Amino acid sequence: MVGVNNDVRRVVLATSNQGKIRELTEALAPLGWELLPMQDVTLPPEDAATYEENAALKACTVSLATGLPAIADDSGLEVTALRGEPGIYSARFGDRKNDTERNVYLLERLRDAKATDRSAKFVSVVVLAYPDGHLETYRGEVTGRILEGPRGEQGFGYDPLFEVDGLGRTMAELDVPTKRSVSHRGRALAALRDAHRDGPPERETSKLE
Numbered sequence: 001m002v003g004v005n006n007d008v009r010r011v012v013l014a015t016s017n018q019g020k021i022r023e024l025t026e027a028l029a030p031l032g033w034e035l036l037p038m039q040d041v042t043l044p045p046e047d048a049a050t051y052e053e054n055a056a057l058k059a060c061t062v063s064l065a066t067g068l069p070a071i072a073d074d075s076g077l078e079v080t081a082l083r084g085e086p087g088i089y090s091a092r093f094g095d096r097k098n099d100t101e102r103n104v105y106l107l108e109r110l111r112d113a114k115a116t117d118r119s120a121k122f123v124s125v126v127v128l129a130y131p132d133g134h135l136e137t138y139r140g141e142v143t144g145r146i147l148e149g150p151r152g153e154q155g156f157g158y159d160p161l162f163e164v165d166g167l168g169r170t171m172a173e174l175d176v177p178t179k180r181s182v183s184h185r186g187r188a189l190a191a192l193r194d195a196h197r198d199g200p201p202e203r204e205t206s207k208l209e
C-alpha cells in the first residue's frame, strides 16, 4: 500500500473491461472526478459467491495497491430458463473466450426454451472502496428478454441479444446516453452520483453502548 488518500476526487477504475471503462467514464463525468486507469495492478480471482463481494474484492485490491479510492463493477446476466445462469459467472460462461463465443453459447443453451422462458435481467453492483477500508455499494438492475439472434452494434458483451423491456430495442441498439438511463450499470451509477451530489456521503458510525 502506498499511503492513504481518501480524497474521492482522484479515483482509479478497477476494471480491465473496455466496455465498462467507457460507460463508467461517461456516467461519472458530471462528478468532475479525475478517473485513472489501474495500469499494472492485477485484479484478484473473482471467487466469491455474490456480485457485492466480487466487486468489493476488485475495488479493495486496487485501492490498497494504489493508495487511492477505487471503483469496481461486478455484473452479470441472469436468464430465467437457465435458472439464473450465467449470473456471477457471465464473463466465463461455458468457458468461452470472448463475447461473440459466449453469445453463441447462450443461444445454444436456449435453443429449446419457450418464448416465455427467455426473460432475463442484467445486474450490476458498483463498489467504491477507500484506502482506509470503507466501502460504498450501489446496485442496479434492468429486465428484458433474450432474442433468437443478435441485433445492434453498440455496447459490449450480451448487449446484442438482450431486448430491454418496454423499449423493443436491444441494449446494442441504444446510444450511450439511452443505455446509461436504462441499464443496470447506469442505474447503479445514478445512485452513486446522487449520493455524491453534495460531496462524499456521510459515513454511518456505530454507537458504542
Ligand code: ITT
Pocket (backbone or CB within 6 Å): 014, 015, 016, 017, 020, 043, 046, 058, 073, 074, 075, 076, 077, 090, 091, 122, 155, 156, 157, 158, 159, 171, 183, 185
Ligand atoms: P472486470 O472484472 O475487469 O471488471 P469482467 O468482464 O470480467 O471485467 P465481470 O466479472 O463483472 O467483468 O463480468 C461481467 C460480464 O457480464 C461481462 O464480461 C459481460 O459478458 C456481461 N455484462 C456485464 N455488463 C454488461 C453489459 O452492460 N452489457 C452486456 N454484457 C454485460
